[in-house]
Amino acid sequence: MAALDATSSSYNPVPEDPAPNLYIAHHATSRSTTTTTTTINPTDLLAHAQTAGYDLLTTPITTSHFQSRVLALLQSHVQTLSNHPHSSDLPAPSIPSLTPADTDLTPEPTNTALIALISPWLDLGSPDPLIADISHQVFSLEIAYAAFCGLSNILVPGPSAHADSLQFARVVLDGLGVGPYVELHVLLPMRGGEEVEEDVSAEGTHLGELVRSRFLPPEPADEAEEELDGGSELYGSWETWERIRTMCNYHTRLSIALELPRHLPPIHLQSRWYSEPVRLLIMPRTTFLRNAANHPVLSKPHQIYLSQLLRLRYPPWLLLSNTHPLPLPQTSSPDPTPAESSNTKKTLLQNNPTAHLQYLRHLQHSQPPLPPIERFGRGYQDYMQSPLQPLTDNLESITYEVFEKDPIKYTWYERAIALALVDLQTIKVSDSVAREGVVVKVAVVGAGRGPLVSRVLQASKSTGVKVQVWALEKNPNACVLLQRRNANDPLWAGRVEVVRSDMRSWNGPEQPSPASTADAEKHPLKLDLLVSELLGSFADNELSPECLDGAQHLLHPTHGVSIPQSYTAFITPLASPQLYRELLHERGGSSSGGSSKVGKWEVPYVVLLQQCEYACTRPRQHHANELATADDQPKPQPQEQKQEETEPNVQPTWTFTHPNPHLPQSPNNITNTHNTRTSTHTFPTPHPTTLHGLAGFFEATLYSSPSPSSTANNNNKNNNNVKNNSSQKETTIQISTNPLTQPTMSKDMISWFPIFFPLQEPLKVEGGGQVKVQMWRRTDGRGVWYEWVVESFGVGGGRVGGGERGSSWGGMCLM
Numbered sequence: 001m002a003a004l005d006a007t008s009s010s011y012n013p014v015p016e017d018p019a020p021n022l023y024i025a026h027h028a029t030s031r032s033t034t035t036t037t038t039t040i041n042p043t044d045l046l047a048h049a050q051t052a053g054y055d056l057l058t059t060p061i062t063t064s065h066f067q068s069r070v071l072a073l074l075q076s077h078v079q080t081l082s083n084h085p086h087s088s089d090l091p092a093p094s095i096p097s098l099t100p101a102d103t104d105l106t107p108e109p110t111n112t113a114l115i116a117l118i119s120p121w122l123d124l125g126s127p128d129p130l131i132a133d134i135s136h137q138v139f140s141l142e143i144a145y146a147a148f149c150g151l152s153n154i155l156v157p158g159p160s161a162h163a164d165s166l167q168f169a170r171v172v173l174d175g176l177g178v179g180p181y182v183e184l185h186v187l188l189p190m191r192g193g194e195e196v197e198e199d200v201s202a203e204g205t206h207l208g209e210l211v212r213s214r215f216l217p218p219e220p221a222d223e224a225e226e227e228l229d230g231g232s233e234l235y236g237s238w239e240t241w242e243r244i245r246t247m248c249n250y251h252t253r254l255s256i257a258l259e260l261p262r263h264l265p266p267i268h269l270q271s272r273w274y275s276e277p278v279r280l281l282i283m284p285r286t287t288f289l290r291n292a293a294n295h296p297v298l299s300k301p302h303q304i305y306l307s308q309l310l311r312l313r314y315p316p317w318l319l320l321s322n323t324h325p326l327p328l329p330q331t332s333s334p335d336p337t338p339a340e341s342s343n344t345k346k347t348l349l350q351n352n353p354t355a356h357l358q359y360l361r362h363l364q365h366s367q368p369p370l371p372p373i374e375r376f377g378r379g380y381q382d383y384m385q386s387p388l389q390p391l392t393d394n395l396e397s398i399t400y401e402v403f404e405k406d407p408i409k410y411t412w413y414e415r416a417i418a419l420a421l422v423d424l425q426t427i428k429v430s431d432s433v434a435r436e437g438v439v440v441k442v443a444v445v446g447a448g449r450g451p452l453v454s455r456v457l458q459a460s461k462s463t464g465v466k467v468q469v470w471a472l473e474k475n476p477n478a479c480v481l482l483q484r485r486n487a488n489d490p491l492w493a494g495r496v497e498v499v500r501s502d503m504r505s506w507n508g509p510e511q512p513s514p515a516s517t518a519d520a521e522k523h524p525l526k527l528d529l530l531v532s533e534l535l536g537s538f539a540d541n542e543l544s545p546e547c548l549d550g551a552q553h554l555l556h557p558t559h560g561v562s563i564p565q566s567y568t569a570f571i572t573p574l575a576s577p578q579l580y581r582e583l584l585h586e587r588g589g590s591s592s593g594g595s596s597k598v599g600k601w602e603v604p605y606v607v608l609l610q611q612c613e614y615a616c617t618r619p620r621q622h623h624a625n626e627l628a629t630a631d632d633q634p635k636p637q638p639q640e641q642k643q644e645e646t647e648p649n650v651q652p653t654w655t656f657t658h659p660n661p662h663l664p665q666s667p668n669n670i671t672n673t674h675n676t677r678t679s680t681h682t683f684p685t686p687h688p689t690t691l692h693g694l695a696g697f698f699e700a701t702l703y704s705s706p707s708p709s710s711t712a713n714n715n716n717k718n719n720n721n722v723k724n725n726s727s728q729k730e731t732t733i734q735i736s737t738n739p740l741t742q743p744t745m746s747k748d749m750i751s752w753f754p755i756f757f758p759l760q761e762p763l764k765v766e767g768g769g770q771v772k773v774q775m776w777r778r779t780d781g782r783g784v785w786y787e788w789v790v791e792s793f794g795v796g797g798g799r800v801g802g803g804e805r806g807s808s809w810g811g812m813c814l815m
Ligand SMILES: C[S@@+](CC[C@H](N)C(=O)[O-])C[C@H]1O[C@@H](n2cnc3c(N)ncnc32)[C@H](O)[C@@H]1O
Pocket: 001, 390, 391, 394, 395, 400, 403, 404, 445, 446, 447, 448, 449, 450, 451, 452, 472, 473, 474, 475, 478, 501, 502, 503, 504, 532, 533, 534, 535, 547
């Protein structure tokens, strides 16, 4: 069991569902307070923007006066170069410090609501060293002055078409060093080969136009080469970003300002950007359509994408770009005549200066409710926790309390128990032992505070099958509650025998009362049903196999049933720059913040995955457990719609079955080698990507009944995870965290978040290449750990990278 660490003080058990946070900025690419008006400075303009309903405002750092000064300096230098015999030896001119005429910014307390704009006429990453140098100097001056004035969010125009993106990245890295608190947001289009509107509308001379011809890269040699470029162009902008952030070593203060185009790119590319740190989302006027009433609206795909982004733990800020000038207060005029007044109303309707803003506010307040797992895990999205170790540690009551909030798990267990009770009764009745009414002997092993014990008693009541119940728990503190509950809970009514023991050392139920001693002597007391919930996010990672092996001898050898009967772990490659960045920069040397000796790369983490991408997809398949009727299908959530045609390629690793028919007898099983596992996987990778680890899930069969007609099933006609196909004569209750099967097996179950096996080095994979994964479950008889190796292969099959072995040996689960 592994979802929330409930001991965290920020855990809120009854989260409400307020509108998502949405900060909206007014952005004008040509805003220049000195050229449009001499009276309005950025501070006053911000006040007007906030009065109009905006939260934030963008502002240039320097003025057109500064631009003219830099251009004049550059031109004079170029002139000198042309007259100079050794022109290449001359250093680039130094840009003098800013003067009051060069900037309208002054330090003000309200400046935190301003987003500073690096001059769009710079050519950072220019192939011409002179232009690159001048641009770099201006860039540093602007960042330094913005930081001085208290503006910490800075929008940096992305590299121009001919720029060297590594040179650009080098400059950005320097910029991050200029101000210790500034956050740089690099402006990029979603699709490669597209220009952002910002560049198109930049005013004045762009330094890129002044690149000397000898520095321009050669034109593509022939058409074939052009075609080659065109093939990877779709991901071109993302690949530029990938180079920038790799060069900047996943800097925590570096993120993306993404421009949303009028036509969104394919869903796989949308998903890619979704997984990246997009902090600013630029919405030019052209992103909007007009509805029948001539109001600006977003297309359905834009709305869906925005909804996904708004559900993020830190939704991006929206920049409404070049929609309308800010409404400024008018100078007073005499009252209008009725005719004038009517005309004004019409004009306002047609040309409402905040229509786009109002529409976005409307979207903000009409978002669909969050699914239960997101509501439950709010604030924990992409937050990595070390898995629980309920075998070695004794859990707190509050942790059990959080488990017990699951709306699905316990109900599904009760249904499985009811099915098993009915089947076991049938078997025992047919057995000559039971002549005067059958009693099914049930032990809940690892009973915690007793919720599964209650479910056994409830199932007994609903099916009419008599039970004798033991509740075994090794946590002495939980045993106090179990005993108290047995005394006080009317359902328990003193009928439950509480046993404080490790299940592996329990010798089994006591002999029955003297009245039936003769019977007991003939038939040693064995359990009919063993109920446990020892599953971790990767199924077997909390040592359920080892614990249940140790209790297997308690079960009746021919008809004894374990709930769960089996469980399988699943994996898929994951791209998650956020998790990688956090591990790299924000975690100390160890997984638990410093006190433990375990390296932070040496443990798998339990994490509610959100801002990530399942990097390996395949065409959508029909899953065996999906129901035929569309009505029963869960309505797709916005995030799931990206899986309309493709789905994550999630593959099974290994399975454990209980009771294990092949369990070796002592002393062999002391070594535990029968519980080691190995799996090998190949994942075709359709699009270029960079992997940061593996995501793990599980599916468990709680109980699969051979009987087609069961009371439990008839009582639960509405449950959508019951396979009841009379031709197969099977009724199966399953739970799942696998994203492919969870919606049909156990939708809305919240007890388990996925597990994440990190890669210490991000692994690049070509579009059309393959990822090979090997996983091992290993043991030395003292503990259990995992090892994982991920390799990338190119389109031609050659090995591209990877191969380092990840291992959780240092943080192994002790047996
Ligand atoms: C995930 S909790 C489940 C508690 C409860 N059955 C429920 O579903 O809410 C697992 C419980 O098993 C107990 N446990 C784990 N290993 C055990 C062992 N070897 N013997 C007895 N109890 C064990 C833990 O102390 C913990 O209370």
